[in-house]
Amino acid sequence: MFYPAERLRDFTCLFFEKLGCSSSEAGQIAAVFLSAELRGIGSHGLIRIPDYYRLWKAGRLNTNPSIKVTRETASTAVVDGDNAPGMLPALFSMKTAIEKAAACGTGWVSCRNSNHFGIAGYYAMMALDHDMIGICLTNANPLVAPTFSVSRLLGTNPVAVAVPAGKQPPFVADFATTPIARGKLEVSVKKGEKTLTGYVQDKKGNPTDDPDILRKGGSMLPLGGDREHGSHKGYCLAATVDILSAVLSGAGFGPFVPPSVAYLPLPPEGNGKGTGHFFGAMRIDAFREKHEFTAAMDKWIETFRNAKSADGKPGVLIPGDIEREQEQLNHKRGIKLLPAVKGELNDIAAETGMDMKL
């Protein structure tokens, strides 16, 4: 069933108000959820509302937070998210990074004591309106084993980078540091299909095509898949994301990231607070006249778009192309919700006394 974006936004907003958020904060959170839905990243959309609800019911989510800068220099800050829904510390942190960049060229914020924040690309893209390059990294629930290991020590730790262009739409990369997102494994499980090798390994470290292996002690592999194909590089990248997000801020690192679902226990205390994120904003004109930069970026995009395709392959995509097309389509056609998701959301609406039903 298809819903207008506005309706899903209202539903999400009302839900977070019922959890105790102010209407302004609930609206800000809803905007991030809707951006995921519109951009075709439904895995980070309303399907996750039940997870937030259960974390909140378990007393593991603070909907009346005091988010603040705990340390700063001219170009940096550390933010404590006070265990809020991750969107609020993330929005606060990225705004801080943008303010710092306006004042001294670049701004860099490491954030602790946060939670799952939706799509990283949302925060990176906030920089675009300010003629800045935006960067956003986050650590996440440990599911990924470093090269040679079977221990789940890293999350799918995404990297998002948004770069403004001129006549061309912006370059927006937002990618996990694993070959695929965890959500794709779930889809294969639900369809009863095998997955490709190179995504996961069993609990002894053997290759497998069983998409359900995470429930059997298995783990995801870093980008690259195996050592011969550069999994140590995916591991380096995910590790860098973890260090900048968590070791720099004092968040839980690696295996100590708190789960974003309530059915998994909290990690042992004393290893950092909450989930960690890292944000960057770089003013274009700190480096180059804006018109020169955007002209060069347009040429970069045109050069790549006009590259020769491999036999039988479509044209080269610029990062952000697919999501932008999805956004246009979903605005026009409406956003699809699976019946099971709709049912669960309506149950939650009833439980929380929301005056709305999907």
Next chain:
Amino acid sequence: MFYPAERLRDFTCLFFEKLGCSSSEAGQIAAVFLSAELRGIGSHGLIRIPDYYRLWKAGRLNTNPSIKVTRETASTAVVDGDNAPGMLPALFSMKTAIEKAAACGTGWVSCRNSNHFGIAGYYAMMALDHDMIGICLTNANPLVAPTFSVSRLLGTNPVAVAVPAGKQPPFVADFATTPIARGKLEVSVKKGEKTLTGYVQDKKGNPTDDPDILRKGGSMLPLGGDREHGSHKGYCLAATVDILSAVLSGAGFGPFVPPSVAYLPLPPEGNGKGTGHFFGAMRIDAFREKHEFTAAMDKWIETFRNAKSADGKPGVLIPGDIEREQEQLNHKRGIKLLPAVKGELNDIAAETGMDMKL
């Protein structure tokens, strides 16, 4: 044959003096070459001296450069490398980033009009002595095709990140954004062996195990290998390196990076100047008390080092482990030079009138 590091350093230093560098600059360049040799990355060591020599003979390398900051803010700078051997603009740029970080928390420098600069890790590691995290990116000769394409538009564009620890040695990641380095293909060609699939494709975009395919119109693949295994993520990463290094500084981007060998023609003019690099320095205490950070980083390293190994695999490595072991070994044992390399270097020594022979 094995040589003491000191002897190879003197040789390299003398060579760059013969090319017109001051003895101070030649010494700085030699230190970068030797770091590559000591760390076991011989592909970026003395084997490349003949390339620099031929570029210089062709008038394509400026050994009497005026390297300068052309634009700056409190936390940023753009450096013009004046077509010098890449080590000189890179050292200048990373020093500038470190000075900026000392003053305002972080420093970020984009550098144009440079050349091949050796190993990226060298510059990232410069931050360690200042209790800073160091970052270094560079674009490089176009050999890599973006996902779905057969056009060589990107270099192997490496990412280097150095993070100080406390009792533990530092975390030093330095990795190309391709499954393997180009040098490994050359080794397979010389040995007459096939390579694994997932590294390169033929000129139509078909998988191949021919390591010599780059000479037949083929191209290297981004980290991830194919679309199903996340090559679009490797492409995003290499693209980000290219944009920060070149679009931000005004260097040649993508296919317009000048070759680091004289037998390939220069790219058409009007698409940026020279090779581009990007440097970052982040003061640890801008984010967290130094002793807290180093204790957390030690714990991070210990956690990963103690992870459970997969069946039949060695222990988990921390980025930098292998290079550190190599460095200790090469200091003790000496550095191995292949007879062919030695011969070529001695020819160059004779040609340039160096008062030294290997």
